Amino acid sequence: MQPDDSPLTTSELLTLAGAQLAASGYRVVRDVAGTAESAERGLLAEDAASVVSVVVFEAWSQLEAEWREAQADLVDLLSRRLRRSAPKAWDGYLVLLCAGPSTDREALSQIERDTTRVRKIVATGDTLRTIRDVESVLDILAPLDIPKDVTALEDVLDALPDIIGGGVDPAVVRTVVEAFREMEAPLERLHALRSRP
Amino acid sequence: MRLKSIAIEGFRAFSSPIEVSLDADVIVLQGSNGVGKTSLLDAILWAVTGRISRFEDRGSPVSIYSREGLARVELTLTGNDGDIVVIRATDGNRPVVRLRQADGELEGAAAEQQLCNLLLPHLADRNEAQAALSGVLTRGVYLQQDLVREFVEDDSPADRFALVSEVVGAGVILELQQSLERSRNQWSRSTGALRREQLDPLTLRAAQIDEQLARLTDDVRAVGVDARQASEAIHGRATALLGAVRLGTPEPPATSSALDRMLKQLGAERSRVERELLTVSDLADEARALSEADPADASRLEALRESEDRLSGELGAAEKAISTEIERLSAERERQVAAADRAGRLATMARLALKELGERCPVCEQAYDADHTRRHLEELIAAASAAAPPPSPDRLAPLNAARADLSRQIEDVRAERRALADRDRVRDRRTAILASRLRDLNVDPEGDVQAQLEERRARSADLLNQVGEIARDAERLSLDVIRLGEIRRREELIRERESLTAQINEIAAQVEDQERTHALAGSVIDGLRDASLAVTQRQIRQLEPLFQKIYSRIDPHPTFRVTQMTASLERGKGRLNLGILDPDAGTDARDAGPLLSSSQLNSYAVALFLAMNLALPTLKLDVTILDDPLQSLDSLNLLGLVDVLRRFRAHRQIIVSTHEDRLVGLLTRKLRPVRADERMITILFEHWTREGPTMRAMLTEFDGGDEPVLAALG
Numbered sequence: 067m068q069p070d071d072s073p074l075t076t077s078e079l080l081t082l083a084g085a086q087l088a089a090s091g092y093r094v095v096r097d098v099a100g101t102a103e104s105a106e107r108g109l110l111a112e113d114a115a116s117v118v119s120v121v122v123f124e125a126w127s128q129l130e131a132e133w134r135e136a137q138a139d140l141v142d143l144l145s146r147r148l149r150r151s152a153p154k155a156w157d158g159y160l161v162l163l164c165a166g167p168s169t170d171r172e173a174l175s176q177i178e179r180d181t182t183r184v185r186k187i188v189a190t191g192d193t194l195r196t197i198r199d200v201e202s203v204l205d206i207l208a209p210l211d212i213p214k215d216v217t218a219l220e221d222v223l224d225a226l227p228d229i230i231g232g233g234v235d236p237a238v239v240r241t242v243v244e245a246f247r248e249m250e251a252p253l254e255r256l257h258a259l260r261s262r263p
Numbered sequence: 264m265r266l267k268s269i270a271i272e273g274f275r276a277f278s279s280p281i282e283v284s285l286d287a288d289v290i291v292l293q294g295s296n297g298v299g300k301t302s303l304l305d306a307i308l309w310a311v312t313g314r315i316s317r318f319e320d321r322g323s324p325v326s327i328y329s330r331e332g333l334a335r336v337e338l339t340l341t342g343n344d345g346d347i348v349v350i351r352a353t354d355g356n357r358p359v360v361r362l363r364q365a366d367g368e369l370e371g372a373a374a375e376q377q378l379c380n381l382l383l384p385h386l387a388d389r390n391e392a393q394a395a396l397s398g399v400l401t402r403g404v405y406l407q408q409d410l411v412r413e414f415v416e417d418d419s420p421a422d423r424f425a426l427v428s429e430v431v432g433a434g435v436i437l438e439l440q441q442s443l444e445r446s447r448n449q450w451s452r453s454t455g456a457l458r459r460e461q462l463d464p465l466t467l468r469a470a471q472i473d474e475q476l477a478r479l480t481d482d483v484r485a486v487g488v489d490a491r492q493a494s495e496a497i498h499g500r501a502t503a504l505l506g507a508v509r510l511g512t513p514e515p516p517a518t519s520s521a522l523d524r525m526l527k528q529l530g531a532e533r534s535r536v537e538r539e540l541l542t543v544s545d546l547a548d549e550a551r552a553l554s555e556a557d558p559a560d561a562s563r564l565e566a567l568r569e570s571e572d573r574l575s576g577e578l579g580a581a582e583k584a585i586s587t588e589i590e591r592l593s594a595e596r597e598r599q600v601a602a603a604d605r606a607g608r609l610a611t612m613a614r615l616a617l618k619e620l621g622e623r624c625p626v627c628e629q630a631y632d633a634d635h636t637r638r639h640l641e642e643l644i645a646a647a648s649a650a651a652p653p654p655s656p657d658r659l660a661p662l663n664a665a666r667a668d669l670s671r672q673i674e675d676v677r678a679e680r681r682a683l684a685d686r687d688r689v690r691d692r693r694t695a696i697l698a699s700r701l702r703d704l705n706v707d708p709e710g711d712v713q714a715q716l717e718e719r720r721a722r723s724a725d726l727l728n729q730v731g732e733i734a735r736d737a738e739r740l741s742l743d744v745i746r747l748g749e750i751r752r753r754e755e756l757i758r759e760r761e762s763l764t765a766q767i768n769e770i771a772a773q774v775e776d777q778e779r780t781h782a783l784a785g786s787v788i789d790g791l792r793d794a795s796l797a798v799t800q801r802q803i804r805q806l807e808p809l810f811q812k813i814y815s816r817i818d819p820h821p822t823f824r825v826t827q828m829t830a831s832l833e834r835g836k837g838r839l840n841l842g843i844l845d846p847d848a849g850t851d852a853r854d855a856g857p858l859l860s861s862s863q864l865n866s867y868a869v870a871l872f873l874a875m876n877l878a879l880p881t882l883k884l885d886v887t888i889l890d891d892p893l894q895s896l897d898s899l900n901l902l903g904l905v906d907v908l909r910r911f912r913a914h915r916q917i918i919v920s921t922h923e924d925r926l927v928g929l930l931t932r933k934l935r936p937v938r939a940d941e942r943m944i945t946i947l948f949e950h951w952t953r954e955g956p957t958m959r960a961m962l963t964e965f966d967g968g969d970e971p972v973l974a975a976l977g
Contacts, residue, residue, distance in 0.1 A: 093971075095973050110973055114937035114938065114968060115909060117973070148970065148972060149969075156932055178899060185906075205815065205816070206903070206906060209913060210877070210907065210910035210913070210914070222435055225798070226436065226439075229797055230791065234786050234790045242443060242787055243439070246439045246442060246443075251446060252442070252443055252446050252784070253443075253447060253780055253784055256784055256787075257776070260780055
């Protein structure tokens with residue numbers, strides 16, 4: 067089977083969402099039946115702080131019509147499983163994915179900006195073309211990792227010999243850096259380095 | 264390193280002493296505006312940096328209600344190496360800082376430096392470390408509510424670059440570059456001084472020596488001359504010839520100047536002998552001339568006297584004849600004048616008579632012959648007009664000529680007589696002078712003068728010849744001495760030139776060597792200039808996705824979804840531009856300020872702050888402080904920010920304040936401990952009096968967590 071550049075299917079969206087959430091430390095339960103009639107399938111995910119419900123639709127019209135039912139399902143689940151005072155009861159996320167494009171950006175925005183009950187995250191086929199697109203949508207639920215290269219640069223002076231190009235001998239740069247650190251006269255050190263056989 | 268506790272007294276809103284525990288992963292400060300939340304956060308900043316930039320130059324942090332006029336903050340930080348206590352105090356004028364560690368206590372500048380070393384170890388002992396720490400804390404640790412958008416809106420791209428460079432640790436490259444440039448400039452001055460003060464004078468001296476060598480002889484003929492022996496010989500000959508007294512140099516000349524003096528003396532002697540020789544010659548000629556000059560002839564003198572007497576007589580007669588002739592001519596002229604006067608008078612009367620001539624005489628009225636009378640009158644008039652009768656022959660001219668001839672003859676005779684007399688007088692005078700001069704030369708004028716003078720001339724000529732020979736020998740010796748001197752001087756100069764050449768070569772090599780080091784440092788500086796940008800760009804490339812990720816979580820803007828950070832170098836200065844773009848439109852990034860609403864721009868700025876906070880690899884203070892960041896955020900942005908903060912908890916101790924009651928619940932719920940080792944402190948600022956805020960702290964620890972929702976489903 068050959069890959070094509072068509073939009074991601076609902077199956078693919080759900081699979082990718084499940085994988086992404088699992089990779090982010092969530093416990094994921096697939097094929098959860100909801101009351102939303104048109105919803106192809108959905109999944110539930112949970113970590114120490116929150117519960118996430120991912121619901122996938124084929125078309126924008128279905129999503130627009132049925133997202134409230136999906137939200138109600140999640141709220142119902144939380145209320146059934148948790149005490150009202152339990153913090154997690156207030157930490158639900160509803161991820162609404164649609165394989166087809168959105169025909170009403172304003173309506174999509176309104177769904178997202180409706181922060182009552184649970185927070186909604188909505189994405190449609192016009193922005194869901196790749197695996198990275200799905201990851202980006204769900205990134206909000208993932209841990210915030212610090213890029214490795216940022217933390218690696220403990221002391222930029224150590225990296226200077228490799229950074230400086232232009233044919234400058236790394237030993238020369240190291241000498242200058244050492245002199246700088248030791249508050250020694252750098253040109254004296256360079257001079258001594260040059261005089262060395 | 265994290266914050267553990269803070270004790271505040273007399274600082275801003277805290278006039279009375281108070282101690283607050285900060286020993287938690289999350290600290291939520293809640294209270295209405297003006298109850299001291301920001302003062303507590305400022306106290307943390309002030310304790311670490313000693314400054315609060317937004318109050319710079321606007322008074323001291325001392326509370327106006329402080330009873331002792333003293334502000335004091337004691338901040339305890341904790342890390343793997345134990346606790347560190349920073350105590351900072353001021354009375355508004357004299358700041359004091361103290362740093363207490365397990366291994367001792369530091370104060371003042373040492374404490375500041377050590378604190379910088381602990382928090383920014385990569386800037387250890389750098390001069391700018393304290394300023395860098397202040398900048399990093401202001402822009403990347405403590406987001407002050409007044410300064411939320413300052414970094415985005417007010418800071419210039421160059422300021423942003425400098426700050427980000429510092430945050431990512433690349434500022435040290437700039438500092439290293441500047442330090443190296445300063446050293447290089449000083450090195451250049453030092454090399455210039457070496458050239459100017461050592462090499463140039465030596466080179467100049469070498470040129471002078473070369474010029475002197477070119478002027479000194481390389482004639483080695485005099486090398487074998489024994490100057491001392493030659494000097495003694497010449498001096499001996501001169502003394503023998505002239506005598507020591509006349510020579511004036513009792514000892515043989517041992518120096519050039521003594522030889523010069525002797526030469527001058529010989530020259531003077533030679534001149535004297537030459538003059539004497541000339542005198543002898545002159546006297547011989549004079550004596551010869553006088554002897555050949557005859558005295559005047561007496562018969563000639565007598566003949567001349569007789570001739571003069573005769574001519575004088577003849578002259579007297581001639582003058583008498585001339586007088587006689589002159590008298591005769593005068594008488595004749597008087598007669599002619601009288602006749603002419605009478606004829607004139609008659610003519611005048613005749614003209615009058617002619618006018619009055621009538622029948623009768625107008626006087627006597629007698630009749631007369633008028634025609635006859637008229638003719639007579641006309642004849643009288645005509646006679647007056649007629650020429651006078653010619654004078655008698657004049658003999659005066661020949662008489663005068665004869666007298667002049669006689670006078671000339673007398674003068675000639677007298678001149679000849681005077682000449683003969685003068686010649687005799689001159690001859691006598693010359694003879695006397697000659698005799699005197701001969702006597703001056705000890706020559707007897709009465710003797711055979713010519714013989715004596717000849718002998719004298721021969722003696723003088725011999726002396727002159729000998730003096731001349733001695734002088735020539737002395738001059739040759741003098742020349743040899745000069746040559747010897749020049750040869751020795753030349754040898755000395757050659758030795759000095761060789762020494763100089765060695766020194767010049769050594770210093771020139773040193774200068775060249777230093778210049779090579781200078782050039783090498785230049786290439787390092789060029790490399791550092793590019794490296795500063797490269798490092799910052801590299802870090803920004805890592806920072807940018809983090810910024811994007813946080814911004815996307817806080818503000819899922821439907822259009823401007825992509826943030827951009829670009830670092831560039833313009834005219835040698837780094838610049839950091841911030842932008843935002845609409846990825847669907849495919850346009851270039853634009854300045855976020857004009858495009859975003861105030862709320863969105865806040866989200867943008869907070870996202871950037873948080874990204875920088877997480878990307879602070881160099882700061883050893885794992886804290887994020889946000890002073891009321893939630894105001895002016897809409898509910899979606901608010902949820903997004905809180906979600907981000909929840910994720911921050913894994914990396915940072917979070918201190919966040921809010922003035923809204925309704926948000927305390929959201930924050931405490933979202934940021935609650937979800938693991939056994941997590942703690943949260945909620946500090947409620949209830950009200951404020953002049954004593955300071957009244958606060959109530961509540962500790963929340965992990966309570967075992969909620970029951971898993973999915974347990975039954977799994």
